[in-house]
Amino acid sequence: MSATILATALAIAQLALVLAMAMAVVRMLRGPRAQDRVLALDALYLNCMLLLVTLGIRTGSVFFFEASLIIAMLGFVATVALAKFLMRGEVIE
Amino acid sequence: MTPMAEVPLWAAIPIAALLLIGAGLTFIGSVGLMRLSSFYDRIHAPTLGSSWGTAGIVMASMGYFSVLQGRPVLHEFLLGVFVTVTTPVTLTLLARAAVFRDRTEGNPDVPAREPLPPAAGAAPADGEPS
Amino acid sequence: MxxxxxxxxxxxxxxxxxxxxxxxxxxxxxxxxxxxxxxxxxxxALHPAKPRLRRWDRIPQLVAIVLYDIVRSNIAVAALILSNGRHGRRRSGFVEIPLTLRDPLGLAILAIIITATPGTAWMQYDARREEVLLHVFDLVDESAWVALIKGRYESLLLEIFE
Structure with a gap:
């Protein structure tokens, strides 16, 4: 019983997260401006991280936690660098 | 059988509910990201996913592994803290960059910054303070 | 030690x-x-400015207020997105708020609180004019937002930091 509930909720949640990632990709491709694309990339990173956490629940392995932590950190650094680039035209001054 | 069958029913229902709330909010945030019409509206959309979207899924994961292993598993909490602290930083930086770009192009969507009155400061406030 | x-x-x-x-x-x-x-x-070795906290006991109150507001505005923004912005009648806009808070750490925490709450985003702080530019997703009454930010968050942060 509880396995059915959990498996169904997981399937719905993962489907929602994959669709959320797809919509972020649509926004990234559509733009129209550079800041829209960076914002969409940030959302894509976040959704991907959440999808990895749900994958960890599905497989019952703690391994996915480390992967999602690294994705969260990479996403943060990447977005900060891109925002700085939008403002100054260069990352390292 | 998967380890999911070992979770008792009283724990499975709240875990499933938290998962659905978290994924649902993240989904709604992405719908907003795709459908809203201006950049400054869209910047509000991912905060849905980064606040309670993340909190719901992280709490579900914490609950699931705690019940499964019979001891409190808290390391996912760090993920929640990390996302809560970093997302506002990136969004603020991005908003600043967008305001700066729109102002230099003279975009009418953004309120222009009128120069300071001479008593408060000598230099006109047209540049970006670094 | x-x-x-x-x-x-x-x-x-x-x-x-x-x-x-x-x-x-x-x-x-x-x-x-x-x-x-x-x-x-x-x-x-980096010599960062040492933060000074005056009132530790107010921090739990601030955390509780922020968590409650985040839940509330999550629901509000999700409803607005799903109803297509009250069917096109939602108006968003910029609000300028004069601040009395000057402590850099306090300002950083205020920026994180405001941006982490769905529906409000911190755009830019002008240190010379001590004003912050916010973007509000569902702007009904500008003065209500000024009163909310100043009364609900800034007064507590002022007590904690200054």
């Missing part, structure tokens, strides 16, 4: 993070303390 732990809050946070990540064993406690000593000493 203060040479080993120049930033006690940072050191305690690092030890706690180490233990949460690796499990609560005596060996990891020793390792975590060692890591926090190295991090604290290397942090003091």
């Amino acid at each position: 203060s040479r080993l732990f120049p930033y006690p809050v940072l050191a305690a946070g690092l030890v706690l993070m180490w233990l949460v990540l690796n499990g609560f064993t005596p060996g990891h406690l020793v390792l975590g303390v060692a890591v926090s000593i190295v991090a604290g000493v290397s942090m003091s």
